[in-house]
Amino acid sequence: MSDTLFNLTGVERHFALGETTVHALRGIDLTVQRGESVAIWGPSGSGKSTLLNLLGLIDEPDAGSLHFDGEDVHALADNKLTDCRNRKIGFVFQGFNLVPVLTALENVMLPLQIRGLGHSEARNRASAWLDHVGLARFAAFLPDKLSGGQRQRVAIARALVIDPMLVIADEPTANLDSENSRAVIDLLQQMNRETGVTCVFSTHDPRLLDHVPRHVRLADGLIESDVCHSATGAKPQ
Secondary structure (H helix, E strand, O other): OOOEEEEEEEEEEEEEEOOEEEEEEEEEEEEEEOOOEEEEEOOOOOOHHHHHHHHOOOOOOOEEEEEEOOEEHHHOOHHHHHHHHHHHEEEEEOOOOOOOOOOHHHHHHHHHHHOOOOHHHHHHHHHHHHHHOOOHHHOOOOHHHOOHHHHHHHHHHHHHOOOOOEEEEEOOOOOOOHHHHHHHHHHHHHHHHHHOOEEEEEEOOHHHHHHOOEEEEEEOOEEEEEEEOOOOOOOOO
8 A cells, every 4th residue: 555645736726706707726736745744834815715615525626636545536426436435534613613512522423323333333433533632421411502612622623433545624723712723733742642643734823833734835826845754843845
């Protein structure tokens, strides 16, 4: 098995806005290895969310090639793409996207139940992940009884409970204060180290980059810099 999880070559993505064409990505070359932790950063409108939608197999490029786990995404049928998303990729959203009428435990159980896993096994796995993110005693709480940081940790547990090879987190700290933002990024980094899951997240906050070893900066749909650091504490370039 190749160590490469993603390989993007000359990737472009365009959107029509009235009579104007918005060039969200202008020719992206990017390789992500299995087990890496990568921050996609840059100002609003730089193409971060568009790139993460491609990496999460939610969207497809207009030009160029995108290979995921050794397969050409463009050649995959819709049902195969859906299967890849459901089984290989966990998503963490800035708005948490928790089901408001379900408890924290039930929210984490949900993707397992959608897969057809039995109730007892789904409950045990979800309970273990809530404990792993420090929320075991909040299992019976509804989302509106949790803080923003707690809700995002529930969302992280929900993403990881399927044992994915990749976690995509699009601006996961956008609705959090500075302390909770750092805690969420530290938790994602901890999961990356402990489980080997590849973690790719976007942010517009350069203060969070101290916690991540690789920084890919986007500007105007282009990769402006791609810098790796062997340890945290490095400053963005």
